[in-house]
Amino acid sequence: MPLTPMGDDADRIGINPVFVGEDQRGSVPRNQLADGGLDPEVAYQLVHDELMLDGNARLNLATFVTTWMEPAAQRLMAECADKNMIDKDEYPQTAALEARCVNILARLWHAPGADPDDAEAATGCSTTGSSEAAMLAGLALLRRWRARRRAAGLPTDRPNIVMGVNVQVCWEKFARYWDVEPRLVPMDGDTFHLTAEGAVARCDENTIGVVAILGSTFDGSYEPVAEICAALDDLHDRSGVDVPVHVDGASGAMIAPFVDPDLAWDFQLPRVASINTSGHKYGLVYPGVGWIVWRDAASLPEELVFKVNYLGGEMPTFALNFSRPGAQVVAQYYQFVRLGFDGYRRVQQYARDVAVRLASRIAELGPFTLLTDGSELPVFAFRIADGVDDLTVFDVSAALRQRGWQVPAYTFPADREDLAVLRIVVRNGFGHDLADLLVEDLVRVLPSAVLSTTPADEGFHH
Ligand SMILES: Cc1ncc(COP(=O)(O)O)c(C=O)c1O
Structure with a gap:
């Protein structure tokens, strides 16, 4: 059978002739099942080769998600790839590690009553990520509000949730999926996240909760959770309207405890009432794990907990998905054991140091103005400085891409749609040296007329 040359037929993927004998097929269909299969090594090479075109995850400064774990963690994850998190009866130790992680987080976040000797003490679970955690947190708020209203004989048909317009899309999804009116507080001038006044002004008796973000996906800034809570306390005193707060700590709940004690x-x-985080962001685990913890058992309505007996044993479950990988939960426990509090503190402090220094170097170049400086989340956003013409953030992003760097450029939401920024997320595995290389590339791609330092001046030693 003649080999199909690579690229000749858009519907088929060619196979390297090295792997193909006289009597074998030289290509496989791209979008439908072939009649037969391939040897494992050939199939591996075919898929592996195509994935070469994916970006280099370590140069991706757009994502918050972990792109580097050490070899021992990778080995453990490979050993657990066949474990289904939901089979708690079959994999009781994986289930035990999940419960320990929930307890560790509950204590880290000062949940009242989280007892280190009682694995049942904390209320929470692992999820696929912060998005699923947000759905569960939002549902608990909705159900508790409804129960309070029903008990008081009040209508329950117009729930709303108050949050900054800068919320991650998962909260808009929550509102739409469960028919809750999203009350989005717009950005205002140089205020790019939710403020206490902005939140309270939109709360009423139909507000199921306020979402405060630690920190904002748009610029890495922390929302003032304590001020928001104090303003809601005041609202309660004045009007009787009692609104709980959920903290979306997708990134910050694994930063602040260590470096902002x-x-x-x-x-x-x-x-x-509840806090979520992404284990796969600053929890330092590869994608596929998030966490939600409630203040106490009373904060999670009983009707959201389902009991299933068909895996053996009677297991309470309150995640949205049923089957889920166990490897990420095991890897989370590994990181907790491996690093301890001080290890996390050092990793997060280093990320912050890299972010702050990189931000200040970028500010010194001349054509950029920082919106944030990496001193909250190790994340910062910057715009083109006033008076710099003929340069857009989109040009800069595209030019950096030529060297493999992914630095996203985007516009802000209402009422600052006029503002376009670049954002850099510093994560474990991105150190001072890579940061210096990025600055060198940034200098290279900028027109020299806009630079306040010449490339020769910009050597930086640390
Ligand atoms: C503040 C915030 N919340 C929620 C999410 C969604 O998290 P996940 O990707 O873990 O679902 C993100 C992701 O960037 C985020 O930054």
Whole structure:
């Protein structure tokens, strides 16, 4: 059978002739099942080769998600790839590690009553990521509001949720999926996230909760959780309207406890009902794990917990999905054991140091103005400086892409659609040296007329 030359037929994928004998097929259909299969090594090479075109994850400064784990963690994950998180009866130790992680997080976030000796003490679970965690948190808020209203004989047909317009899309999804009116507080001037006044002004008796973000996806800034809670306390005193707060700590709930120990943002604030984080962001695990923890069992309505007995044993479950990989949960526990509190502190402090120094170097170049400086999340956003013409953030992003760097450029939401920024997310595995290489490339792609330093001046030693 003649070999089909690569690229001759858009519907088929060619196979390297090295792998193909006289009597074998030289290509496979791209979009439908072939009649027969391939040897494992050939199939591996075919898929592997195509994936060469994916970007280099370590140069991706757009994502918050972990792109590097050490070899021992990778080995453990490979060993657990066949474990289904939901089979708690079959994999009781994986289930035990999940419960321990929930307890570790509950204590880290100062949940009242989280007892280190009692694995049942904390209320929470693993999820696929912060998006699923947001759905569960939102549902708990909705159900609790409805129960309170019903008990008082009040209508329950017009729930709303208050949050900044800068929320991640998962919260808009929550509102749409469950028919809750999203009350989005717009950006205002140089205020790019939710403020206490903005939140309280939109709350009423139909508000199921306020979402405060630690920190914002748009620019890495922390929302003032304590101020928002205090303003809601005041609203309660004045009007009787009692609105709980959910903290979306997708990134920050794994940063602040370690490097901002004096910041009040967690369950130490009595108004905080629940907190989520992405284990796969600053929890330092590869994609596929998030966490949701409630203040106490009373904050999670009983009707959201389902009991299933068909895997053996009677297991409570309150995640949206049923089957889910166990490897990521095991890897989360590995990171907790491997790093301990001090290890996390050092990793997060280093990420912050890299972000702050990189931000200041970029500010010194001349054509950029920082919106944030990496001192909250190790994330910062910057725009083209006033008076710099003929340069857009989109040009800069595209030019950096030629060297493999992915630095996203985007416009802000209402009421600052006029503002276009670049954003850099510093993660574990992106150190000072890579940051210096990025600055060198940035200098190279900028027209020399806009630079305040010449490329020769910009050597930086650390
Ligand atoms: C503040 C915030 N919330 C939620 C999410 C969604 O998280 P995940 O990707 O884990 O579903 C993100 C992701 O960037 C985020 O930044």
